[in-house]
Amino acid sequence: MIETRLLSTDELLRSLVDVVTEIRVRENAVLQMIAELDRRGAAGELGYKNLPQVLRHAVRWDPATAKKWVANAGLLSSEITPTGSELASALPVTAEAVAEGALSIEHVAVVAEVMKALPAEAEESVVGFAREHEPRAVREFGKDLAYRLYQNDPEPREPEPAPQVNQHVMQWKNGMLEIKALLDTVTGAKYQALLDPLAKPRPETAEDGPDLRPRSEREGDALAELVDLMLRADQLPEHGGEPVTLTVTMRYDDLAEQVGYATLDNGEHIPAEQVRQLACSAGIIPLLLGAKSQPMDIGRKTRTFTAGIRRTLVARDRGCAFPGCGRPPRQCDGHHIRHWSDGGDTSVDNAVLLCRHHHTLIHQSEWDVTMEHGIPTFYPPRWLDEQRKPRRNLLHTAA
Structure with missing residues (x-):
């Protein structure tokens, strides 16, 4: 540990620069780790929509910080092709300077911003300037460089107006x-x-x-x-004499075991897990398939959650029940705690209100939800909390 009081002002500043450089080198190591997580599809593996959401839970970054780190990691990391070849990063000169500890995360974001309006060969000049100036000055330098490069270009023509026709x-x-x-x-x-x-x-x-x-x-x-x-x-x-309906065709055993895919009436395929989520909030027409996939029986469309059940859920949950979510009831769907395809009934005791984002997360990740003493209770994945301590949404309760 450096005894700062014993250092001269020059020595203290030099030590500060050295420590900041070490921090930036360590930040580059973090960027490489994030890039590798992104390359291997860690978000999908863990059931999350994207990597910034994983980082929010893993290291408690706010969304802006998480998105900034993921974006910078993508700009600075190289890519490996299916044949094993390595492709250079989008900003190779910047990546080299960051690895040396010469540039900060803020520098990287600004360099990437100004390079959108500049040819690739201008990166050397921009990074050279960034090595000696703060990010705000780099932005101004980039704007000035772009103006000098393109000031003689003709003005773009205005597009012809579209006709007034649907x-x-x-x-x-x-x-x-x-x-x-x-x-x-x-x-x-x-x-x-x-x-x-x-x-x-x-x-x-x-x-x-x-x-x-x-x-x-x-x-x-x-x-x-x-x-x-x-x-x-x-x-x-x-449509065809009945209200618009989306028909989903799938073997029931596949749905229960979460394998295979279903076919929509337009011929597109969706995975079994997405069908389980759809069954929470959409009308379902069961189409029973025989051993050779021939239609055997067609049931009646039923809405999974009646108006009465939904009113009760709104009164109980007051919005999305996921811990920390403040979405109101009108932005939420009912979710079967025990999946409909697993025999879960459509009742208040087997339902919870979830917004679109957290409904998808519950279906695709290792988060679990149960009813305990009549209150929805959530359990995080083990990678987030080894003890999986129960969590509840206290926002609506406080309100």
Whole structure:
């Protein structure tokens, strides 16, 4: 331990620089670990939506910090191709400077930002400047460099205005539906009025801080929520003589054992675990398949949670019951504690309110939920808490 009081001012500053350099070298080691976790798909392996959510629980970073570290790790790490070849990082000069302890995490974020507007060969100049200046100055240097490089380029032409006609195109790509639409002024205003309230920034839990989803992701989630709200509506358009219904075909044994996949009525496949989640909040038409997959019997559509059960859940849980989540009841679905496919009944004692995010987490991760003394109680994965101490949501209770 250095006795700082015995050092001269010059020695003290030199020691400070050395310690900060060591910290930055250690930070680079952390970045490499994060990159390796990302490469091996650790989030999916643990049942989480993405790696920043894993880091929030593992090292207690807030969402902004976790996303920043994951993003920087991706920029600085090399990639290994399926053939075993190593591809250089997106910012190789920056990666070298970080490994030396010359740049901070804040420097990396700014360098990545300014390099979006610069050719790859400009990285050497930007990093050289960053070695001697703070991040804010690097940002200004990058803007000035980009202006000098492109000041003689012609101004971009304005695109031709789209005609006032409604157009809608849907196409399935890699298991996701790509939607493109052009709406006339009135229809567009109605659509925006429906979507805007659902797309407002909001924290996932009280401790998460600001909503860091980009606008495109918030509006995508809002559209998904709008679809769910429509499916809960009393009046829906008819298709083939009955209200719009999504038919899921799957062997019951596969569903119970969480193996294989189901087929939607449009031919797309979804994994068994996603069907188990769908069964919590959607109408289900059981289609019994024989040994050779021929249809044997078709049951009646039933809504899993009646209005009466939902009102009781709202009164009990007051919103998402996951520990620390402040989502209100209108943003929550009912979840079967004992899965419907495992014989779980549709009752208040076997149900809990969960928001979309935590509903997915419960289905895909090692988090468990039980009812204890009439209160939903959650148990974290062992990697997060070796003793798996029970946790409850105290936010709604306090309210």
